[in-house]
Amino acid sequence: MTTSSQSVRDALLDRAVQAQLHAYAPYSGFHVGAAILADNGEISAGCNVENVAYPLGQCAEATAIGNMVTGGGNSIKHIVIASPNDDFCYPCGGCRQKIKEFAGPDTVVELLNQKGKTRTVSVEELLPFAFTL
Ligand code: THU
Helix, strand or coil: CCCCCHHHHHHHHHHHHHHHCCCECCCCCCCCEEEEEECCCCEEEEECECCCCHHHCECHHHHHHHHHHHCCCCCEEEEEEECCCCCCCCCCHHHHHHHHHCEEEEEEEEEECCCCCEEEEEHHHHCCCCCCC
16 A cells, blocks of 8 residues: 555545535434545545435445546545544445445555544455456
């Protein structure tokens, strides 16, 4: 894994927390933020967006990935996922597959808890034996 420069990493952490502030999570009360550094150097952020029809809710990672693609990004260099509590918010199974879709061999997945503690994991650790065509 190649870690982004310190200033870019700081920006990613900040953007993930900023996005978290906009989470629309009236049903779970669980506010998540994500920020992605893409191959084009752009940072895209996203929050979870729930719906009264529960299965229609979207995770923060999915929102951030959609924004990355919309902004012309093709792959994820580094993604930060901000948790609302002291535990890390590990991406759900579906989001692991969504991250994998845009991952490269050096993609960094960084988890941030409410206290500012971080943990870095690889996509391979999150989703071993991933399905590919
Ligand atoms: N959630 C995320 O946004 N990302 C994750 O990785 C796990 C879960 C959201 C979905 C839902 O809005 C809320 O957290 C509770 O599951």
